[in-house]
Amino acid sequence: MEKKMKGWSVLALGLVILVFNASPSDAAITCLEAITTLIPCELFLVGFGPAAPSSFCCMGAENVYKQANTTQSRRVLCECFKQAALDIGALPERAKLLPQLCKIHITVPIDANVNCSK
Numbered sequence: 378m379e380k381k382m383k384g385w386s387v388l389a390l391g392l393v394i395l396v397f398n399a400s401p402s403d404a405a406i407t408c409l410e411a412i413t414t415l416i417p418c419e420l421f422l423v424g425f426g427p428a429a430p431s432s433f434c435c436m437g438a439e440n441v442y443k444q445a446n447t448t449q450s451r452r453v454l455c456e457c458f459k460q461a462a463l464d465i466g467a468l469p470e471r472a473k474l475l476p477q478l479c480k481i482h483i484t485v486p487i488d489a490n491v492n493c494s495k
Contacts, residue, residue, distance in 0.1 A: 378386030398406045408457035411441045415461075418475065422467040435479035455493035 417433035420426030430438075444450075445451045463470060468491065476483045 383478070390448060405447055406441060406444035406454070409454060411445075411454050411457060412461050414441050416449070419465055422462070422471050423465055424468050429478050430475060430484075434475075438475060438479050438483070439481045442481060452493050457490060459491060459493065 414437040415434070417431055417437055421430040441454070445454050445466055461467075462469075
């Protein structure tokens, strides 16, 4: 668990760097940007956190989904999320609850079993 948290800390630092170096553009969000934005959701997704995601998690999820604005970017994020869900041991039932609990409409599921080509 300590090793996973250390990895997430490095990603969080990457997020801070991305935020301060970001320039406005129409480019779709990358896998790394999406994962770092969703770091506040990790404890909820793996079942170690509270029964509801934090407001930081929900804000991050909403931001990611707003930026996934093309079919190609949604497919890339779908594959990204599948791998990330496996890597952190996300609980499928928690991942499926995230949009409902955050009151957002998503087009890219966070699910290790989803078919991303659809």
